[in-house]
Ligand code: IPE
Ligand code: IPE
C-alpha cells in the first residue's frame with residue numbers, strides 16, 4: 712500500500728457513529744459497541760500520530776444524547792472514566808494534549824476531575840491535540856459564544872468575534888469531517904466551524920474503524936479540491 716499523501720488535513724473531526732448497530736448485529740447490548748468504540752478511538756489517535764495530523768476532535772456525547780436510557784449513558788460515562796484513568800494511557804507516552812469541547816457541568820464529579828487531571832498533565836504537549844466533544848451541540852456552542860460576548864458588553868458581533876468565543880477558539884476549523892456508519896448528517900456537531908469542511912461518510916461502523924479505514928479516508932481527502940468560494 713502506498714503511503715504517499717500530499718494533502719494532510721490539519722484538523723480531522725470525527726462523528727463516531729454506529730456503536731449501537733455494531734453491538735445489535737452481534738446480539739449484544741449496545742454498550743458493548745461503545746466499549747469497542749473506545750478501542751477505535753485509540754487506533755485513530757495512533758493513526759493521527761503516524762500521519763502527522765495536528766488536531767483530532769471526537770464527537771463522544773451530544774447535547775441530544777441525554778435522550779438515551781440512563782443505563783446507556785452511565786455505560787458511556789464508565790467507559791470514559793476507565794479510559795482516562797488507565798495506567799498505560801497513550802497520551803503521555805506520545806505527547807498528546809487532551810482537551811474538551813462542550814459543557815462538562817452535568818457530568819459526574821469524578822469524571823470531570825479525571826478529565827481535568829489529564830488536561831493538566833498533557834497541557835504542554837503539542838505533537839497532537841485530541842479534543843473530546845462532550846455534552847456538545849453546535850447550536851449550544853454558538854448560543855454560549857454569543858451570550859459570552861453580550862456579557863462582555865458587545866451589542867453587535869462579527870463573524871470573527873463569534874469564532875473567538877466558540878469552544879474551538881484555540882484550534883483551527885476542521886478540514887475534514889468523517890462520519891462513520893453511512894448516516895449522512897451532521898447531528899448538531901461543529902455547525903459554525905464546518906462551513907468549509909470536506910465531509911466524508913464511510914459506511915464502516917465506528918467499532919470497526921482502524922488504520923486501513925483511516926488511510927482510505929486520507930486518500931479520499933486527496934481528491935478534494937477546496938475552493939472556499941473561489942476558482943481554482
Ligand atoms: C455513536 O454510536 C456513539 C454515541 C452517540 C455516543 P451510536 O450509539 O449512535 O450507534 P448507533 O447509531 O445506534 O448504531
Ligand atoms: C451523533 O450520533 C452524536 C455522536 C456521535 C456523539 P447520534 O447517533 O447521536 O446521531 P443521530 O441521532 O443519529 O442523528
Ligand code: MG
Nearest residue numbers: 728729730731
Ligand atoms: Mg448513532
